[in-house]
Amino acid sequence: MSAFLALIRAAFRRESEHHSRNVFRILGSLVEILARISIWQAAFGAHPALYGITLSQMITYSLIGGTILSSWDATMIVRDVGATIRTGAIGSSLLRPVGYPLMLLADQLGVRLFDWLLVSLPVIVIMGLIYGIEPPASLGHAMFFLGHVVVSLAILMLTGILIGLFSFWVFDAHSLEWFMRGLLAVLSGGLVPIWFFPKGLAEVAHALPFSWITYQPMAVYLGERDLAASALSLAAGCGWTAALGACVAFVWSRACGQVVVQGG
Amino acid sequence: MAPIISAEHVTKVFRQRVRRPGLLGSLRDLAAPVTRPVNAVDDISFAIAAGEAVGYLGPNGAGKSTMIKMLTGILAPSSGKVMVLGRHPQANRVENARQIGVVFGQRTQLWWELPLSESFELHRRMYRVPSEVFARNRADLTEMMGLASFLERPVRHLSLGQRMRAEIAMALMHDPKILFLDEPTIGLDVVAKDVVRKFLSRINRERGTTIILTTHDLQDIEEICPRLIMVDEGKLLFDGAVADLRARFGARRRLVLExxxxxxxxxxxxxxxxxxxxxxxxxxxxxxxxxxxxxLAALQADADLRDVRLHEPGIEEIIRTHYQRRIETGRAA
Structure with a gap:
């Protein structure tokens, strides 16, 4: 556990070294949120609500869903794993007495925590002050939302590690990365909430774990679920987390025999 | 005494893609790739006892690193068996990693963006080194390798020589029983090489750490390793004392008359x-x-000999002779 926490901290420290990059990440995130909000303003036009969702709710969805619950940057892990395999740097990781998926998880958590604190939070505060942000529907909803955030993080990280591990078979990590990016952008509800999806696609999205990354937590936050439904949704998310964890363990056990360490 | 490292008929085969020429060829490669087997390590056996220092020598592409990767558990042999400290290193990668130290000259184990001291701290936690052991080792190694002046500097700011000293120090923080070094002196200047060699030799002597070192710098071996394993094209050529090498390869003394x-x-x-x-x-x-x-007595009396010099062949010369002979026979065939 101590090693795991230390690795998270190391990733956090590493991120903090890139000062100029971090400034641009905040700027980039601000522009992205601005674009999302503008699109929803245009879509709503003069309507106070669409399908029972108000513009103010959608702005809140964009703000939180586009920052701390966003799946976009999490696909970087696929690129990173691919690069370590291509260059043979994976060898250095495998020399350490820690499970490789666990190292990946710690590293991603460090990056994510840094992002939350130094990119997401400032962006939410700045844009919230300009456009307004709705509070959670109730204290109970807030508690369930926090639970969902943990599940969201776990599902996102595990999906990234799972797809990253496929780089052991598919040498071109770039295609995997874009596959994951596209898949998650749609099915997490990160771009468009699932309540606006056509029926068939909505059913697909509900049957997969990815909606727990953005959509389910936001539906709870905004009070679109009552507390009982929120509890059920949280339980289902935990189930998905366990299933993905088992998948990662299985794929890693297969990948171990597949390791080819490039270079001398 | 039972060996702590053993390799029995170890072979590692990689599949190498064969590229066919032309556009049609690349399309066919895409649809049905053709591969051919390359034996990076070919039926090699040896056993190493605790406390030995062994040089693993061979030209580029001889399969040195592949063997080290199998012994450190990051690759599995295609056939044959490797055992390290009584375990299959790949099946027990994490347990194996805890008891060995590894330095790859061309890769870093340090955290690039963090100060050196934090790499050591991370290492302590990952290897679960008890605090008092860590404190003692850190102090000793910092002193022996002269790391004090750059302990707080980010690793990416270190020179290659400083980094390599740090890599070796870190690999020893958890008191490993075996230290594997893959080209530890590559790219270092003469002074840095000397520091590294003296240090390794001392660690082997004083701590009894078993050392396996791959290199193509023969001086590394002359100064550190009494025993030499020589490989070429995946095959074992020689395993024995450095002193026996001359007899085995029939390298001759050279006499120069002036x-x-x-x-x-x-x-x-x-x-x-x-x-x-x-x-x-x-x-x-x-x-x-x-x-x-x-x-010399047999020389004609009027030969007017002024000076006589005798050169003992170094391992470098012996091995060069061997490789040259191999290239020549290859050409002749």
Whole structure:
């Protein structure tokens, strides 16, 4: 556990070294949120609500869903794993007495925590002050939302590690990365909430774990679920987390025999 | 004593893609790739006892790193068996990793963006080194390797020599029983090489740490390793004491005679002429037990010999002779 926490901290420290990059990440995130909000303003036009969702709710969805619950940057892990395999740097990781998926998880958590604190939070505060942000529907909803955030993080990280591990078979990590990016952008509800999806696609999205990354937590936050439904949704998310964890363990056990360490 | 490292008929085969020429060829490669097997390690066996220092030597592409990767558990052999400290290193990668130290000269184990001291701290936690052991080792290694002046500097700011010293120090923080080094002196200047060699030799002597070192710098081996394993094209060529290498490869001593005037053709019984011009003549001695005095006495009295020099072949020369011979036979075939 101590090693795991230390690795998270190391990733956090590493991120903090890139000062100029971090400034641009905040700027980039601000522009992205601005674009999302503008699109929803245009879509709503003069309507106070669409399908029972108000513009103010959608702005809140964009703000939180586009920052701390966003799946976009999490696909970087696929690129990173691919690069370590291509260059043979994976060898250095495998020399350490820690499970490789666990190292990946710690590293991603460090990056994510840094992002939350130094990119997401400032962006939410700045844009919230300009456009307004709705509070959670109730204290109970807030508690369930926090639970969902943990599940969201776990599902996102595990999906990234799972797809990253496929780089052991598919040498071109770039295609995997874009596959994951596209898949998650749609099915997490990160771009468009699932309540606006056509029926068939909505059913697909509900049957997969990815909606727990953005959509389910936001539906709870905004009070679109009552507390009982929120509890059920949280339980289902935990189930998905366990299933993905088992998948990662299985794929890693297969990948171990597949390791080819490039270079001398 | 039972060996702590053993390899029994170890073979590692990689599949290498064969590319076919032309556009049609690349399309066919895409649809149905053709691969051919390459034996990076080919039926190698050896055993190493605790406390030994062994040089694993061979030219580029001889399969040195592949063997190290199998011993450290990051690759599995295609056939045969490797055992390290009584375990299969790949099946027990994490347990194996805890008891060995590894330095890859061309890769870093340190955290690039963090100060060196934090890499050590991370290492302590990952290897679960008890605090008092860590404190002692850190102090000792920092002193022996002269790390104090750059402990708080980010690793990416270190010079190659500083980094390599740090890599080796870190690999020893958890008191590993075995230290694997893959080209530890590559790219270092003469002074840094010397520091590293002296240090490794001392660690082997004083701590009894078993050392396996791959290199193509023979001086590394001469200074650190009494035992040498030589491989080429995946196969084992030699395994034994460095001192026995000469006998095994039949490298001969070279005798250079210097005359006061151009001597013309010089015949020396028990030696084979091997070039020379002007006042110098060079011979390769047949190792038939004849003494140098005897050889020289046979020279004509009026030869006007001014100086005599005898060169013992270093391992470098022995191995160069071997590789050259191999290339020549390859060409002839």
């Amino acid at each position: 005359f006061s005037r151009e001597p013309g053709f010089v015949h020396l019984a028990g030696a084979e002429p091997d070039g020379g011009e002007g006042h110098l003549r060079s011979f390769l001695l047949n190792d038939d037990g004849r003494s140098l005095v005897e050889l």
